[in-house]
Amino acid sequence: MSLTITCPICGKRDGYEFRFGGEDKGPRPDEDGLTPQSWCEYVHLNECVAGRQKEWWVHKDGCGSWFTIHRDSVMNVEVATPEAHK
């Protein structure tokens, strides 16, 4: 796998050690006021950006932690966190 990912605890490792956890869509919404539509969108709809996106990964063969990185989905490389997100 060409992708490498920087785990906040273990450092930069081969992408094989991680599992993808989806785009970052924010915390779970409150149950009150949810329509089937809005719930379905939260769970299933993705932006699928061609370019830089923020996403969740788990270091499954390492420390087991969940964390976010920014990844260029076209080149499939991890990119630096933009200033606005720091």
Added chain:
Amino acid sequence: MINRINQLPTLRVDPANKVIFDYKGKDYVGVEGDTVATALYHNGVRIFGRSLKYHRPRGLYSLDGECSNTCMEIDGIPNVRTENTLVKQGMRVKEQNVKGSAENDMMGFIDKLDWMMPAGFYYKTMHKPASIWPIAMKQIRKAAGLGVLSPDFEMPGKFDQIFPSADVVVIGGGPAGMNAALAAADKGLRVIIMESRPWLGGFFDYRTFDYKDAQYKNSKPLYSRARELASKVESHANIRVFKHTSVVGTYTNNLVTGFQIGTENDKFNERYIEIRAKSVVVAAGCIERPLLFENNERPGVMQVACVHRLARTYGLLAGEKAIFSVGHDLGLEAAVDLFDLGMKILCVADVREDGQNPYLMIELAKRNIPYLKGWVASKAHGSKRVNKVTMTTLDGTISRDFECDLVIASAGLTPINGHLTLAHAKLRYDSHTNFFVADTMPEKTHAAGRMLGLEDSLSIEVSGKLAGLNAALDCKLMPQSYGNTEIDALKSEIDSFTAQSKELPGPARGSKFVTAPVKGRKSFICFDEDTTIKNIKQAIDMGFDVPELIKRFTSAGTGPGQGGIPGHNLPLYVAKYTAASSKCFSSSGSSSIQSLGATPKPTNVRPPLVPTLIATYAGSKHIMMKRTPMDEMQRADGGVFRKIGVWERARYFSDDFSCRKEIENVRNNVGMLDGSTLGKFRIHGPDALKVLQRVYVSDMSKVKTGRVKYSAMCNDDGCVIDDGVVVKLAENDYYFTTSTARAGATIEWLRYHTRFDGWDFYVVNLTDSMGVINLSGPNARKVLQKVVSQDNGASGEDASNKASIQDVSNEAFPFSGYKEFMIKNTIPVKAMRLGFVGELSYELHVPSSYMVSLWNIVKEAGKEFNIQNFGVEAQNVLRMEKCHIILGQESEQRTNLLDLGLGFLWDRSKKDAKTIGAVALRQAENDPTRFRLVGFEMENNGRAARDGALIVDDKVRGYVCTARDSFSLNKAVGMALVESHLAKVGTRIQIFEDECGGERIYGTVVPMPFYDPDGKRMKS
């Protein structure tokens, strides 16, 4: 059989060591170092196979496996590239895609029917009416294609995978690559060099011309320079050499993949290699661009390096009377060298107007070899192999025939760019070299050598050195790698080499794109797919204008050679023809592309760059299964083991796979089962309860000390992913079990669904460190009583306390109860009273290291009752009779909690917990389209339907989850997921099975559970 020239210093074969192999049932003799192709050529084989579509005879052409011409079946494996495969003792070699033999193929007449098969003919014919296609398909499959693989073929050999890392990876072991490797390695970096041939040396390796290097006062032939470099590289401590290794992919982040073919001494036949590097040097060199003329792939037509290497590397003269039609100096050099080796050369035609190396011109003249400037081969004659060739001036005005047995044809060189473009380099057409060159290079990647257009040997070496130093600089610029002084020194060294390289000859002018002045009905642009110039013209005339689309429509470049033959010619031809036809020019002749104003666009290449065995990607057959602590003992007791998930488990304990004895023993007596594969976890910390509330559908705050609670986990769609029990050990400290299959994913799941909350908790996976014995049956309590009483009284606890701990009566240890006790003052047991199999039943959880001891203690205590093992299948039947579900059997991905009738587990009041699945369950509550889990029994005492059989009427209405002939109930029963209108008790269901030959079998929906509906047995 032709004679081998045995005394050449350039030889890579050992003529003294014979290798006997089998070709079409007869013994043939090759020598050590021969490829299968060269050994066959040595034995006089000229026609290696027949082409895909037209069944045209095909022979040796390039010697590097760039086309399917010489693909054969070797030891049962079809489509083996014989040019790249070393011959081995006892190999069995066969030709493929022939009816009869390659020499006399009964399908050869198809070649005359090419007019019936224009470009895209598969797409345009034989689909109207639709009924024609199945008939046509059968005939096409018989006639077309390459090798045939037997469906029950099993791949022999050993395969392996390695994942090394390196500072610098060098692709290509030629002069540039070797210089790059040495330059980087001398800077203390770890270097890997990959070379596709079994030796280092590249295109220096077979050439005897002088190595013109000012640094070496005594000039020496190129091959000895190559061997000098090779010995330096191979003895360098920092360089790891992979020979006979094809690179198949390059990716971002400098990842390089390939495969290596093992030698006799290796423990693998082939192995996959995946290298993570900090910087990459690509020095892949060039291949030759095929010359386009009529019958340009007739056996006897070969490329320059093919003939030259046959002679110099293998000691074989490819023919007696040769005609050259070339477009570069390597062609002239080969003519001179082959003449000296004894080949008769009738003439050398050169498409170039000027730019020839004057030294080579003198050498040609010295040998009286006729030289035709501005001439080109236009047609090869001879039905099975070349016996004559027509030579023509480029404008087509003058022609002359030559009788010959060899046509050495090559239009020019073309760089092997795949390694760059796969890593996202953008290519541009360069009119000076006539190459596609990289416009933008991938990060930390450097190209060197002949692929840049360099011809001068010193220029090539210096370009390699520079690339190696630049790669070294990449590594040293990485954070915290090296000090500034070292980097400055490296930079100034690079500057001085850059200056030196400017003094040397730069990229040479490449030959212009030339096609012979012919119509092109039999001028093949792609050999693998039998695509002619005429086909390309047809596609363009139909309106295709982009090479990428023309490639697909005509299938040029989609064969096993991966575009090696048409890769360069196709875009050039398309550019030329579209430009020419738009300006109403004649499509023949040698007009420059640039002057016509069209820019050639290369087609994409994709990995694997070289055909790779799937077996190589699969690697070695590691079957890694987990074994429980009881594995050995259960095997000794006659357990029949099966792979279940990641585990090997005892499924049966006799040859009777219906497990009648095991089942009856549990129902009437007492049995024991190894349940160690169950997922086991401890969660503790201030927020532990919050986590459980999030992931379990029930209200986990109601879990009471001393009791077990059964609950389920759902996903965000409300679908059940797991079920198990939870025990409260202390405040915010819980022990819980998951199904065997979920154990691996549980912690990840908990952490994922709490990732925004910042909760403080710890989860420990105890699956492997705890074992479980399941003790079940009416006599289970008696056995347990004996086990817990084996306290030797060594502990200091007071007697009454001990008595209450050891009391396992129904009152003291009721159904759903939880108890902790020590056995023999040593073995700590977490005991749960459950009833998965529908009988009085205990689960004893102990540390894995005590499992064997406890197992023996239980077995010993059970002896007087004749306790027996039972396996996973018996458990499956027992729990099915009780309608206890197993997730994955009574559910699939879309099955939610309500479908299974487990809605009672769901606590809808805990909205604040944001329980996973709750929203979806609420939304699915009144959905009439969902499946329901029902119990059914077979009609008329029929046998049980098979698991997975379909419930049907005129449509599929559901499926059977589990069904068995029940000994306890004396009838066949099962559970099924069905549409809700079939869920009512008493409904008749029709079951369809693959094996039933159209006859349906029938069952009736009955109430669940089937066995002991009141649960008296497990609760008393």
